[in-house]
Amino acid sequence: MSNSEQATNFSFSQATKQEICQAMQARLTEQALAFSEFEKQNLYNRIQSQFSYGSRSKHHGDDIGYADHFVLFIILLAQAVYTTFSIRICVRESGLQTVLSLLLEQVFNIKPEIKTNKSSVTFLIRRGKERRRILDFLTSYFSFQTETGQFKFYSKNLELDEKRSILQGLFLASASLADPSLTYQLEFICQHPCIYDLLKEILTDLKFINPNAKRPRRPSAAKAEIVQAKARTKHKLVLRTGDKISEFLLFIGAQQKLLDFENVRVERQVRGEVNRVVNCDNYNLSKTVNTAFSQVEAIKLVKASKLWDKLPSDLQTVADLRLENPECSLQELTNLSAKQFTRNGLYYRMRKLQKLAKDLSDNAN
Numbered sequence: 001m002s003n004s005e006q007a008t009n010f011s012f013s014q015a016t017k018q019e020i021c022q023a024m025q026a027r028l029t030e031q032a033l034a035f036s037e038f039e040k041q042n043l044y045n046r047i048q049s050q051f052s053y054g055s056r057s058k059h060h061g062d063d064i065g066y067a068d069h070f071v072l073f074i075i076l077l078a079q080a081v082y083t084t085f086s087i088r089i090c091v092r093e094s095g096l097q098t099v100l101s102l103l104l105e106q107v108f109n110i111k112p113e114i115k116t117n118k119s120s121v122t123f124l125i126r127r128g129k130e131r132r133r134i135l136d137f138l139t140s141y142f143s144f145q146t147e148t149g150q151f152k153f154y155s156k157n158l159e160l161d162e163k164r165s166i167l168q169g170l171f172l173a174s175a176s177l178a179d180p181s182l183t184y185q186l187e188f189i190c191q192h193p194c195i196y197d198l199l200k201e202i203l204t205d206l207k208f209i210n211p212n213a214k215r216p217r218r219p220s221a222a223k224a225e226i227v228q229a230k231a232r233t234k235h236k237l238v239l240r241t242g243d244k245i246s247e248f249l250l251f252i253g254a255q256q257k258l259l260d261f262e263n264v265r266v267e268r269q270v271r272g273e274v275n276r277v278v279n280c281d282n283y284n285l286s287k288t289v290n291t292a293f294s295q296v297e298a299i300k301l302v303k304a305s306k307l308w309d310k311l312p313s314d315l316q317t318v319a320d321l322r323l324e325n326p327e328c329s330l331q332e333l334t335n336l337s338a339k340q341f342t343r344n345g346l347y348y349r350m351r352k353l354q355k356l357a358k359d360l361s362d363n364a365n
Helices: 003-009 012-030 037-048 069-078 094-108 128-142 160-174 193-205 221-230 242-251 255-303 313-324 330-336 343-364
Strands: 087-091 113-116 121-125 175-177 186-190 235-239
Touching (some): 012 094, 012 160, 012 175, 012 255, 037 128, 069 087, 069 094, 069 128, 069 193, 087 094, 087 128, 094 121, 121 128, 160 175, 160 186, 160 193, 160 242, 186 193, 186 242, 193 235, 235 242, 242 255, 255 313, 313 330, 313 343, 330 343
Antiparallel strands (some): 087 121, 113 121, 175 186, 186 235
């Protein structure tokens, strides 16, 4: 089955994630990740420092760099489950399975056990040394606490490509993108408050969301035990504008799905404009028909009464003109009258005939 045939079997969200994973897999296959002690120390200082650390090279808007190891870091912080004897990572996207295997091997020199289910793949790390290697790294660099899932991560000191990789990891692990033909919605569901805060901080810094966006309200102390007993509190962050979603897809490197997204947006805009024009025309036509019908009925009532012979000649002329052309609008009647009457003049006389018909009807009742 070709890539195009496979893409048709995916939802728009799955196809976007597949494109990102394929590009990431190609990079990791061509050139394995390697870190020197200087790079590790520099990374540690930038993540731990509250203040701007050192002078970093400026990135241009068109430059796209990648720091794929941050995808692994954010998945370990956001999605992994830590127990006394193991680390478990559940992955549903098929492309992410290969990427995660490559990242674990290249960054930590770990080949995890893999258990496959119908809809997901679970990575298990049970060896004590390998498990300790990951926990020591997360504890040292992020002050990670396995019991609460809390960590410290100062994203303002990160490079642009590192922020891009973090957003890629969060998108692959916890985001869903709605079909743009139905609605514009990119939704992140974060299991921990720290992940939500980090995501909001990066999206705000990159101008994807309003910095004044409200954080979801946490449950009160009285209800905390009930909520935790049912399920862990989840924090949701949603992008609902087509422009911001397009910018996000471009930033994380999903160029092909960006083109598909924009094509659907153009189709929706054209379809919306056509529908608005058709609805407006239908409304105007319906309004013209209803108005003409009420005028014809009023004129017939007046013409059948004794008032008809007493009406001025201009009212009789207008009434006969309407009876002869019941389907025409006022503008068309103005043209048919050889501009003997203006449009406002016709409207005024029609209103007068309708008032006479109403008075006759009231008197009859």
